Amino acid sequence: MVQIAPFRGVLYNPAKIRDLSKVIAPPYDVITPEEREKLLHRSPYNVVRLILNQDADPYASVGRLFAGWQAEGIFVRDEEPAIYFLWHRFSYRGEERERPGFLALSRIEDFSSGAIRPHERTFDGPKADRLRVMLACHANLSPIFGLYSQPNAVLNRTLAEHLQGVAPLAQVAEEGARTCSLWRVTDPDMLDLVEREMSEQPLLIADGHHRYEAALRYRDLQRQENPGWSGREPFNYVMMYFANMNDSGLVILPTHRLVRGFKAIPFLKLEEELQRYFYIEPYPKTPEGQRWFLRALRSGGKKRHLIGASFKRDPRYLILRLKNKRIMQRLVKDLSGSLRELDVTALHQLILEHILGLTPQEQAREENVSYSHDEEKVLGALEKEDYQAAFILNPPQPDEIMSVAAGGEKMPQKSTYFYPKLISGLVINKIDPDEEILVRAAPGT
Numbered sequence: 183m184v185q186i187a188p189f190r191g192v193l194y195n196p197a198k199i200r201d202l203s204k205v206i207a208p209p210y211d212v213i214t215p216e217e218r219e220k221l222l223h224r225s226p227y228n229v230v231r232l233i234l235n236q237d238a239d240p241y242a243s244v245g246r247l248f249a250g251w252q253a254e255g256i257f258v259r260d261e262e263p264a265i266y267f268l269w270h271r272f273s274y275r276g277e278e279r280e281r282p283g284f285l286a287l288s289r290i291e292d293f294s295s296g297a298i299r300p301h302e303r304t305f306d307g308p309k310a311d312r313l314r315v316m317l318a319c320h321a322n323l324s325p326i327f328g329l330y331s332q333p334n335a336v337l338n339r340t341l342a343e344h345l346q347g348v349a350p351l352a353q354v355a356e357e358g359a360r361t362c363s364l365w366r367v368t369d370p371d372m373l374d375l376v377e378r379e380m381s382e383q384p385l386l387i388a389d390g391h392h393r394y395e396a397a398l399r400y401r402d403l404q405r406q407e408n409p410g411w412s413g414r415e416p417f418n419y420v421m422m423y424f425a426n427m428n429d430s431g432l433v434i435l436p437t438h439r440l441v442r443g444f445k446a447i448p449f450l451k452l453e454e455e456l457q458r459y460f461y462i463e464p465y466p467k468t469p470e471g472q473r474w475f476l477r478a479l480r481s482g483g484k485k486r487h488l489i490g491a492s493f494k495r496d497p498r499y500l501i502l503r504l505k506n507k508r509i510m511q512r513l514v515k516d517l518s519g520s521l522r523e524l525d526v527t528a529l530h531q532l533i534l535e536h537i538l539g540l541t542p543q544e545q546a547r548e549e550n551v552s553y554s555h556d557e558e559k560v561l562g563a564l565e566k567e568d569y570q571a572a573f574i575l576n577p578p579q580p581d582e583i584m585s586v587a588a589g590g591e592k593m594p595q596k597s598t599y600f601y602p603k604l605i606s607g608l609v610i611n612k613i614d615p616d617e618e619i620l621v622r623a624a625p626g627t
Contacts, residue, residue: 183297184330184385185289187419187619188263188373191366192321192610193352195258199227202354206607209324209389210234211308227256229607233315233323245318259612263620264368265376266609267341268423272360272602274433281431281602282338284367285325285609286376287419287619288385290401298328298385299587303595304392312396322397322421322611326390327604329427329580330383337379338426344372352608360602364609380424386587388600394420414618421611423604427580434577435599438560439529440569443550444538449496455537459509460502467497475499476557479574487525489533490557490574492564499561504528520585521593525575530594533573546595553596
């Protein structure tokens with residue numbers, strides 16, 4: 183279902199850039215203003231100047247810088263098409279993890295085909311911004327994060343065996359004791375294997391929905407300008423990172439909520455409303471109580487759906503367990519079972535909207551709902567800042583996300599956070615109109 187192809191990656195020139203850690207960056211949409219300033223000071227060639235440019239005319243600046251860095255030899259392009267094997271090593275909750283994956287081009291598909299499936303809603307502003315970046319530099323500056331399912335892990339296993347004993351092309355240390363190693367793969371047998379194994383795979387967009395839709399729009403604009411297009415033009419493809427959703431190294435972080443903006447409800451009445459729908463397990467608001475509360479939420483969430491809650495001036499932490507699935511069936515009849523059964527759906531539809539009275543439009547406003555992956559930070563902010571409630575969630579499982587996407591539905595915003603985020607600046611895909619993508623079968627339209 184997915185057609186992938188090798189490509190001639192654009193990489194930082196090791197003769198000019200000796201320390202890759204000074205020029206890489208996280209994805210543009212997770213970089214805070216403070217982090218951006220730090221990245222700018224690390225190197226005049228940090229990729230943040232391309233992915234998150236804030237000059238007076240940012241898009242013209244991106245185009246000028248990208249062309250200039252190539253002319254200076256800061257960026258060099260590989261001579262032959264390749265796929266790029268990545269190996270992330272990181273620590274999560276005290277446990278060492280590894281996540282293998284690879285970079286390649288994927289033919290851009292309309293969502294209606296079912297070959298590539300989104301799972302999150304997108305917004306017009308970020309899509310327009312990413313499209314203008316593409317039009318300025320004619321390149322994919324960062325990979326889109328895609329998930330496929332392969333329980334036998336033959337792809338990652340075979341690629342790792344093929345590269346055993348081969349020194350990585352690049353190795354970079356990130357903040358937080360994370361490392362990423364990169365290998366170039368040009369062996370025809372390996373390329374054949376990857377293309378063959380991926381050809382029957384539907385793909386889930388894990389991260390990069392706005393960039394994918396920008397690439398889709400870019401493709402359509404280029405097709406309008408080139409009415410005789412064959413399908414082999416580079417604008418029909420986008421750079422993606424492919425990870426196996428069955429891999430034990432795939433980590434999804436929970437995203438917790440701090441909420442305000444709802445009409446104050448007397449707590450006895452609020453508790454009465456919650457008890458109509460949930461079994462409530464209370465814990466005292468003490469340091470020890472918080473530890474037990476979070477531990478019970480994490481361990482219990484592996485077996486059943488739970489939501490952690492803390493309300494201002496209530497001396498307890500609450501674990502909420504839905505009494506009956508039929509509650510959500512009655513409340514949100516227009517959603518599939520896969521989407522209805524997610525903790526995040528129960529939070530937004532039942533608690534925030536039905537009980538607290540926040541409309542979907544009000545929930546979408548940043549001043550009403552803010553997000554964090556640090557549960558202790560969220561619980562602390564509730565007591566110190568102007569918030570009314572905090573909600574602690576367990577992360578959705580990969581198969582739950584895939585099930586929602588397979589049904590053509592979208593999860594609430596900020597439902598998933600795949601960790602670690604992909605690095606921007608390791609490999610860039612230049613979209614050259616004078617080239618052709620080498621494919622083994624004629625692509626469809």
